[in-house]
Amino acid sequence: MMKLKIRRQDGEKVWYEVFEVEDRPGMTVLEALFYVQEKLDGSLTFRYSCRGAVCGSCGMLINRVPRLACRTQISDLRKEPTNEGNPEVLIANKMNEEGNDEILIEPLPNLEVIRDLVVDMEAFYSLLDSVRPWLELREDVPEKENIVDQEMQVRLEQYTNCILCAICHGSCPVAARDKKYYGPAALAKAWRFDLDPREDDGHREQRLDIVNSNSGVWGCDTVYKCVAVCPKKVAPTLSINELRNRIELSGKKEDKKNDMKL
Amino acid sequence: MITHDVVVIGGGLSGLRCAIELYEKGVDVAIISKVPPIRSHSGAAQGGINASLGSDDSWESHAFDTVKGSDYLADQDTVEILCREAPDRVLEMEHWGTNFSRKDDGTIAQRPFGGAGFPRTCYAGDRTGHNLLHTLHERVLRAGIKVYREWLVTRLVIEDKRCLGFVAMNLLDSELEVFKTKATVLATGGYGRIYEKSTNAIINKGFGISLAYRAGVPLQDMEFVQFHPTTLWGTNILITEGARGEGGYLYNEDHERFMKDYAASSMELAPRDIVARSIQQEIDEGRGFPGGYVHLDITHLGKDLIEERLGGIRQISIDFAGIDPVEEPIPVQPGQHYSMGGISSNKDGATPANGLYAVGECACISVHGANRLGGNSLLDTVVFGRRAGVHAAGYVASLEEADDDPLEKALNNERTAISDMMGSDGESYSGISEELKKTMQENVGVFREKKKLQKAIEDIKKLEEKAKSLKVKTTAKEFNLELLNAIELKGMLDLAHSIALGALVREESRGAHYRTDFLERDDGNWLKHTLAYLTPEGPRLEYKDVNITTFQPQRRTY
Numbered sequence: 001m002m003k004l005k006i007r008r009q010d011g012e013k014v015w016y017e018v019f020e021v022e023d024r025p026g027m028t029v030l031e032a033l034f035y036v037q038e039k040l041d042g043s044l045t046f047r048y049s050c051r052g053a054v055c056g057s058c059g060m061l062i063n064r065v066p067r068l069a070c071r072t073q074i075s076d077l078r079k080e081p082t083n084e085g086n087p088e089v090l091i092a093n094k095m096n097e098e099g100n101d102e103i104l105i106e107p108l109p110n111l112e113v114i115r116d117l118v119v120d121m122e123a124f125y126s127l128l129d130s131v132r133p134w135l136e137l138r139e140d141v142p143e144k145e146n147i148v149d150q151e152m153q154v155r156l157e158q159y160t161n162c163i164l165c166a167i168c169h170g171s172c173p174v175a176a177r178d179k180k181y182y183g184p185a186a187l188a189k190a191w192r193f194d195l196d197p198r199e200d201d202g203h204r205e206q207r208l209d210i211v212n213s214n215s216g217v218w219g220c221d222t223v224y225k226c227v228a229v230c231p232k233k234v235a236p237t238l239s240i241n242e243l244r245n246r247i248e249l250s251g252k253k254e255d256k257k258n259d260m261k262l
Numbered sequence: 263m264i265t266h267d268v269v270v271i272g273g274g275l276s277g278l279r280c281a282i283e284l285y286e287k288g289v290d291v292a293i294i295s296k297v298p299p300i301r302s303h304s305g306a307a308q309g310g311i312n313a314s315l316g317s318d319d320s321w322e323s324h325a326f327d328t329v330k331g332s333d334y335l336a337d338q339d340t341v342e343i344l345c346r347e348a349p350d351r352v353l354e355m356e357h358w359g360t361n362f363s364r365k366d367d368g369t370i371a372q373r374p375f376g377g378a379g380f381p382r383t384c385y386a387g388d389r390t391g392h393n394l395l396h397t398l399h400e401r402v403l404r405a406g407i408k409v410y411r412e413w414l415v416t417r418l419v420i421e422d423k424r425c426l427g428f429v430a431m432n433l434l435d436s437e438l439e440v441f442k443t444k445a446t447v448l449a450t451g452g453y454g455r456i457y458e459k460s461t462n463a464i465i466n467k468g469f470g471i472s473l474a475y476r477a478g479v480p481l482q483d484m485e486f487v488q489f490h491p492t493t494l495w496g497t498n499i500l501i502t503e504g505a506r507g508e509g510g511y512l513y514n515e516d517h518e519r520f521m522k523d524y525a526a527s528s529m530e531l532a533p534r535d536i537v538a539r540s541i542q543q544e545i546d547e548g549r550g551f552p553g554g555y556v557h558l559d560i561t562h563l564g565k566d567l568i569e570e571r572l573g574g575i576r577q578i579s580i581d582f583a584g585i586d587p588v589e590e591p592i593p594v595q596p597g598q599h600y601s602m603g604g605i606s607s608n609k610d611g612a613t614p615a616n617g618l619y620a621v622g623e624c625a626c627i628s629v630h631g632a633n634r635l636g637g638n639s640l641l642d643t644v645v646f647g648r649r650a651g652v653h654a655a656g657y658v659a660s661l662e663e664a665d666d667d668p669l670e671k672a673l674n675n676e677r678t679a680i681s682d683m684m685g686s687d688g689e690s691y692s693g694i695s696e697e698l699k700k701t702m703q704e705n706v707g708v709f710r711e712k713k714k715l716q717k718a719i720e721d722i723k724k725l726e727e728k729a730k731s732l733k734v735k736t737t738a739k740e741f742n743l744e745l746l747n748a749i750e751l752k753g754m755l756d757l758a759h760s761i762a763l764g765a766l767v768r769e770e771s772r773g774a775h776y777r778t779d780f781l782e783r784d785d786g787n788w789l790k791h792t793l794a795y796l797t798p799e800g801p802r803l804e805y806k807d808v809n810i811t812t813f814q815p816q817r818r819t820y
Contacts, residue, residue: 010738026496026582038692042744043736047297050463052499053581054392054574055301071581114434115740121298122411134400135359145356147368153361154570160361160386160393164300198359 002074004032006044007106009113017041018102029069029077029103030058033117046117053231056165060117061106066170066229069105077103108170124166127182131190131210136203146198159192159239161232168226168236174219181219184226184236187211191239194246208243212252217243263440263669266292266408267658270447271415271428271470273299275391275643276622276650277449278398280611283651285405289658294410294430294441296465296746299399303451303463304643307391308502308574310383311355311644312637313348315370319380321345328638329813331377331533332631333773333783335483335791337809340609344629344638344645351644352384360397362386363571373507373571375636377533377820383637388502388574394640412741415470416680416749418446418477418618419672425618426664428473429676433746436739438680440673442666444658445617447650448474448605452623456754456761457598458703461493461500470624472753474605475760479613480793480804482626483603484757485764488634488774489708490599491537495555497582498597501575503636505592506530508571510560512541513591514549520556528820535633535774536820538596542708545595557591564588596708600639602630602774603761606793611650617657619650628791628808632773683748688733691748694725698758706762711779715766722759723800729755760794760801767803768792785815 002023008015019036030051037044049055051070058069063080078099111119148156168184169175175183182190190211193199211217217240226236247253268284270277273295284291293299314324324345329336356362356370363371363385375383386393402409412433419426419440427442450470454462475481492501492512506512512530514520524540525532532540545554560568565588568576572587579585579592605620607613607627613620621627622643629642698721705718729752736744770784771777789808794801 010740037743042690042734043738043742045738045741045743047741049297049301049465050303050306051497052306052463052578054306054389055297055463057297057301115738118741125298129403132404134404135397136404137357141357145353145362145370148362148364149368150364150366153364156361157387160396161389163305163392193359196359198357 003102004036005102005104008116010115023074027074029062029072029074032074033069045115054163056163059108059165059167059170061108063104066108066167068165068231108166110170110172110175124169128186128189130182131186132207133189133193135193135196135198136200138200148197152197156192156195159188159234162188162234163232165231167229167231171225171229173223174221178219180215182216187217187243188234188236188239191243194243208247211243212247263442265442266290268445268447268654269294269441269443270449272449272451274302274304274449274451274622275395275398275640276647278402279644279647280447280449280621280651281407282401282405283648284655285407287655289655292408292410294413294415296412296414298411299409300395302395303466305392305395306463306500307640308388308500309375309504310373310385310390310637311352311640312382313352313384314382315349315372316380319382323379324382326813327378328635330818331633331635333633333818334815335631335772335808337628338811338813339809340627340629343609344641347645348641355394355397358397358401360386360393373504374531375503375507376531377635385504388504388572391640414746415473417672417676418473419669420477420615421668424616427669429673433741436742436745438673438676440669442669444661445619445654447619447621447654448624449622450624452601453757454598456698456702456758458699459498460598461490461498467750467754468757469750469753471604472756474613474620475756475796479615480606480795481603481760482606483792484760484794485768485775485792486602486632486773487598487761488534488600488602489538489596491534491541491596492558492594493597494578494583495593495595499578499582501558501592501594505558505560505572505575509563510558513557513559514544515551516549520544525820532820533633533635538708539776542596555593555595558594559591560587561589600634602632602634610653611646612653619654621646621650632775683732683734685733686735688731689728691732691751694728695751698725698754702758706765710765710777715762718762719766722755722762726755756796763801764792764794789815
C-alpha cells in the first residue's frame, strides 16, 4: 500500500487529501492517479495524454520535485524522502533507509491553479509565443531539401527534443517572481531557431532583439534549476548562455530596447 | 454561437496540416482540440515518414509495396496520390523546419522499414512524429490560426446531408457552445484505447469517429485493426519498427531467430501483420518468456548507433522497463497500434455528408487497406490533410449561409442529454470501460474465430445496456474528467460493436484480420470494403468494391 497526499483546490479552498493506493511493481504516479480517479474519488483532476513521456501533459510536483508523473515510478519514490516543508529542495536528498510510503503530489509551481493538479498553461504558451518560435522561410528556398550537416542536426536535436511540458518553468526562480519573464522553455526555443542554418537572417535578428531584454536572456539567474529537472535533457540555461554570447558578439547588448520591465 | 468558415476538429498532424492549407487559401479557419495540439498522439510516432526521394526509387515502387502490404484491399487510385505526393510533402516539412536525420552529404537520411523494397523511410532519430508535430504547430503559431484548446466536440449537426457545425464543451468550465461552420474537418485520430494493450495515448478513444457514425456517416473497414509487433512488455509503449530497420533481431526463449520460420526472406522486416502473428504464435505455443513476451535484441548495434538513431527507445526502455537496450534485449509483445478503418471518405477527405471531411487515422481513405506499412501513416496525415484543405476551401467559397435553428436546437438537446447523465445512482464509466477493453483484447485480437467474436458481440450488447444508466457523480465544472470519460464511453462501445461485427461476418484472412477458422484470403467473396451504418439495433453492414487500377491481386509472400 502506498499513500498519495494530494493537494486539492477548487474555486474556494485549498486542502490536502490522502488516498491509499494498492501499488504493484512498475506502477507510475500517473497510474496511481488514475487508480484514485477511477476507484476512489472521480472528482480528482489532472492532465494526461501519451503516458510515455513524449507529450508533456503530466508535469507536476512530486515530493517537491517537478517531473512527469507518467515516467516516475512509485518504487523509486519509496527510496526518497518527501522533502515536505522544504520547498527549496528540488533534487531529492540521499536515500531513506526505511523507505517512504507516502508521496506528496502538488501542481506545477509558477502557473495559476485551475483545479487540483491542473494549472493554467495559457500563460506559459503566450510567453512562448513572445519569441516568435517558428522558422521563417528564406527567399532562396531550394527546390529539394536544404543541406544540413550531421553535426548541426545533432546540435539542433538537443533543442528540438523539448516537449513544452513547462517543468523547467515550474522550477525557475525568475519565473516565480516575474510573470513577464519568457522563461527557460521559450528561451531554449529562441536558441533552437537562432541556431538553425535554414532561418531567415532578418527574422533571426528580430528574435535576438526580443530576447535581448530583462524579460529575456538577461533576466536569468543562471542557477541551472531548469537543467536539473528537464525530462528531455534540453538544458535551457546553456541556450541562454549561447544567446547572451551571440548578443554580446553582435554588439547589441547596450540598447536592451525590449526591456519589458521598464 | 461561434462562427468560422471551417473548423478543424483535432490538433494532430492531419488537422494542423489541413488548417495551414485553409489559412494559406485565405479561409477563416480555426482548430478545436481536446488537448493542446502539441500533446496529440502524432507526437508519439517514432519511426518515420515514407517518400521515394532516392534516384533509384520511384513512386510506382512505393505504390506497389503499399498495395501489396495492404493485402490488395487499398484503393489504388488513392494509393497513387499518396505515393506521388510524398516527396513534395516531405520536402515541405524540411523547408518548414523539421530536423530530419541526415546522410554524410547533408541530405535527408532514409532507413529500411517492413514490407518496403527500398530504404524509403525518412526519419528524425526515433522522434519523427514529435519533430513533425512541433514543425506544424510552429507553422500554425506563425499563421496566428485560432486554436480552441481543451474543448471536447460532443455532437455534429447534420441536416439534409449537410454539416452545419457542431456542439462542443469547454473543458475549463464544462459549458456547452455551438459552432456554426460551412465545413467541418474531423482529424481526431484512432481508437486504440478500446483495447487493453495499446500503444496509443490514453486520450485515443475514437470519439471523433463515433461523432460521424452517430450523425449517419458510414464507417469503413473497421475490422482491420493493426497490432504492432513490438510494444514494450507491461506498458505497451511503442518500440519503433526502426529498431528492426536498423538491424534488430527477434528471439524466442530458446534464443532462436524465429522469423526464419514465418518470413524466411524478409525476416524481421516482414510487414507488421505477419511479424505480429509470428510473435503471438511463439508466445501462444510456449516459446515466449514467462508473462508473454519475446526479446527484441539491438545490443549488437553498439551504443553509438543506438544513441544516434534509437535514443528515444533506449530512454523508454530504461524508464518504463528498467532495461538498457545497449546491454540487454528489450521484452516486447504485440499491442493494438493503428486503425486502418474509419470514417468513409474519398481522395479529398470528403465524406458522404456535404461539408464534412475526415483525414488522418480517424478516416478511411483506404490507402492502408487491410494492413498499413510503417512510415505510411505520417505520410497519410500530411498528404490528405493538405488535400482536404484544398477541397474544403473550394467548397466553402460558393456556399450560402445556413439557417441557425438546427444548431440552436442541437445545443438545447445536448444540454438536456448531459444534465440527464448527472447523478449518483447509476453505472460508473470505469467498470464498463474496463470490461469493454478486456473483451476486445481477448476476443477481437491478433487471432480471431467465430465463437470468440460472437462472445465479444454479446458482451458489447450487455455493456451497451448498462451504459444506458450511466451516471456522473462529480459536479465540479473545471476539467470534470468523470464527465469527459462518460461522454466518450458511448462512442467507444459504438466502435467496438462495428469492429467485432465486421470481423465476424468477414469469413476470410486478409492483412491484419486473421481468422483461424478461415485461413485463406478469399478474393472471390471478400475483395470488398465493409461499410457500417449505425441503427438502433447496432451496426448494419453494406459492402462496396475495391478500386483496382494497376496491380492485380496476387499471393502475398515475403
